[in-house]
Amino acid sequence: MNVETKLRIDNVSHVYTGVDGESLQVLRDINFEIARGEFVTLVGGSGSGKTTLLRIVDHLIAPSSGVVLVDGQPVQRPGGKISFVFQTDCLLPWRTVIDNVAYGLDLRGVPKKEGRDRARTYLDLVGLATFANYYPHQLSGGMRQRVNLARALAVEPDVLLMDEPFAALDAQTRELMQMELLRIWRETGKTVLFVTHQLDEAVFLADRVLALSARPGSIREIVSIDLPQPRDLDTKRSPEFQMYVKRLWNLIESDVRRGFQDEGAPNN
Ligand SMILES: Nc1ncnc2c1ncn2[C@@H]1O[C@H](COP(=O)(O)OP(=O)(O)OP(=O)(O)O)[C@@H](O)[C@H]1O
Ligand SMILES: [Mg+2]
Incomplete structure (x- = not known):
């Protein structure tokens, strides 16, 4: 196994403050790589x-204490x-599948054609290239979650x-x-x-x-x-x-x- 550390969570603890001002400690001294x-x-x-x-x-x-490092930074x-894939698929219903996959790239200012080309690569990877022009409501739950994954991967x-x-x-x-x-x-x-x-x-x-x-x-x-x-x-x-x-x-x-x-x- 490659032992180069990618992600390091260093002494992370977290306390939330609830609506009534009470503190709730949720995480304590998390350390791992x-x-x-x-x-x-x-x-x-x-x-x-x-x-x-x-x-x-x-x-x-932000954690109440501790630090998270990626590549030591x-x-x-x-x-x-870092890309985050949530439990619900969060696809935008008015965007086609390919435009949903390219959404993060649009936000980052990637030129439209380049963004669509890259999105197509990741749609291919999740096996949905032929559904590029569908809308989310035309897909099954499993397909929507694959689009979601392609979107997370597209920002590389x-x-x-x-x-x-x-x-x-x-x-x-x-x-x-x-x-x-x-x-x-x-x-x-x-x-x-x-x-x-x-x-x-x-x-x-x-x-x-x-x-x-x-x-x-x-x-x-x-x-x-x-x-x-x-x-x-x-x-x-x-x-x-x-x-x-x-x-x-x-x-x-x-x-x-x-x-x-x-x-x-x-x-x-
Ligand atoms: N924004 C917030 N403000 C105050 N308390 C919060 C907030 N978010 C989460 N909590 C509390 O922190 C605790 C941990 O929540 P968290 O969502 O991290 O748990 P979890 O392990 O993901 O649970 P689950 O398995 O149910 O998804 C819970 O008691 C929750 O009520
Ligand atoms: Mg949870």
């Missing part, structure tokens, strides 16, 4: 701070070398942040998307930090899984997934795979249950 080209998945109970951590990495919010503004980021991007998809489409993503990851060599609630998805995609504790989220454990690449659906049937999933569940089960009870009983 992701190598260039590595695929890391992030799991943890609801409310453990996963989305907050991704937003801090993309500089959408502090992240100065959203975008740049080094790092992809993905926040439960497949959560809204049916089970079969989700499995296909996981394999598509691994193929694209192999072809493009991106560094990926991917949030999911589904532990089998976390194991299937990852070089390493980072498990967060309940709020305030701190690193409970980092599990290296020693399963051969390229992976396919047979990987999920292997006993080693099942062992990793079970190990992760054992790690986070009590935190997930605790978070669940907290949410159900706000006055406790």
Whole structure:
């Protein structure tokens, strides 16, 4: 594995101030590094701070303390070398597929023809070149999420942040998307930090899984997934795979249950 560090999260903690002025500590002392080209998945109970951590990495919010470095440099503004793929696809309904993929390039002032050419390359990569002139409402959920991925890739980021991007998809489409993503990851060599609630998805995609504790989220454990690449659906049937999933569940089960009870009983 290439050991050059791409992303470094250095002593990051975060405290939100709620509407009533109360402080809520969400992340505590997060320290880890992701190598260039590595695929890391992030799991943890609801409310453990996963989305907050991704937003801090993309500089959408500033951490209360600590710093995020890409290639050894502090992240100065959203975008740049980082692209964020959200759970909902966020496509603009009045733009065609190709114009949606080129949207980030338009915002960056890339000339129109160059932007469309580049967008077409990434549409091709996600297997949707023939749908370039469709509108989002003419696509299935899985296709929309592929357009979303093409849009994130089109700005040619080094790092992809993905926040439960497949959560809204049916089970079969989700499995296909996981394999598509691994193929694209192999072809493009991106560094990926991917949030999911589904532990089998976390194991299937990852070089390493980072498990967060309940709020305030701190690193409970980092599990290296020693399963051969390229992976396919047979990987999920292997006993080693099942062992990793079970190990992760054992790690986070009590935190997930605790978070669940907290949410159900706000006055406790
Ligand atoms: N802007 C905000 N202001 C105040 N509190 C916030 C804000 N955003 C999130 N929180 C709180 O921070 C905690 C962590 O939220 P976050 O969205 O990071 O969790 P998460 O791990 O992504 O959860 P989920 O798995 O449900 O998506 C939650 O308790 C949430 O209510
Ligand atoms: Mg979240």
